[in-house]
Amino acid sequence: MAEEKNNYDKITxxxxxxxxxxxxxxxxxxxxxxxxxxxxxxxxxPVPLNQIEATMPQSTSPESAVNQNDVQSTPxxxxxxxxxxxxxxxxxxxxxAALVLGVSFFLKYAFDQGWIGETGRVIIGILVxxxxxxxxxxxxxxxSTYGQITS
Numbered sequence: 001m002a003e004e005k006n007n008y009d010k011i012t013x014x015x016x017x018x019x020x021x022x023x024x025x026x027x028x029x030x031x032x033x034x035x036x037x038x039x040x041x042x043x044x045x046p047v048p049l050n051q052i053e054a055t056m057p058q059s060t061s062p063e064s065a066v067n068q069n070d071v072q073s074t075p076x077x078x079x080x081x082x083x084x085x086x087x088x089x090x091x092x093x094x095x096x097a098a099l100v101l102g103v104s105f106f107l108k109y110a111f112d113q114g115w116i117g118e119t120g121r122v123i124i125g126i127l128v129x130x131x132x133x134x135x136x137x138x139x140x141x142x143x144s145t146y147g148q149i150t151s
Contacts, residue, residue: 036085107124110116 107116111121
């Protein structure tokens with residue numbers, strides 16, 4: 001009986017800890033929502049003309065203005081690089097791996113079933129190798145990013 005009461009006390013204590021943690025998380029969420037709303041209101045508010053003039057470059061040469069604009073846009077460049085890495089490189093590597101695995105399993109099945117003999121295997125290897133070389137040389141200029149995927 002005393003052991004059951006001890007277990008009951010432990011469970012209620014654990015539940016109260018969980019409830020406290022959930023309440024703390026709810027408070028954090030509420031604070032984040034308020035902060036997000038404030039940021040969205042600031043974003044939608046019109047920027048005064050004197051602030052725009054203060055942020056404009058002082059130099060009159062077009063080259064220096066372009067360089068300063070490039071420096072100011074670095075966060076978007078970083079985001080674009082991340083998107084290019086995920087979309088251009090990671091998915092390309094996953095697609096290549098899936099294609100290679102699919103073709104290799106199909107060829108293994110064809111070899112096991114006797115559909116392709118030894119001479120056919122050698123001919124297929126030579127034709128595929130030559131065609132990949134030719135396609136690679138012709139498309140490397142147009143698709144240089146995909147032709148030179150690095151790790």
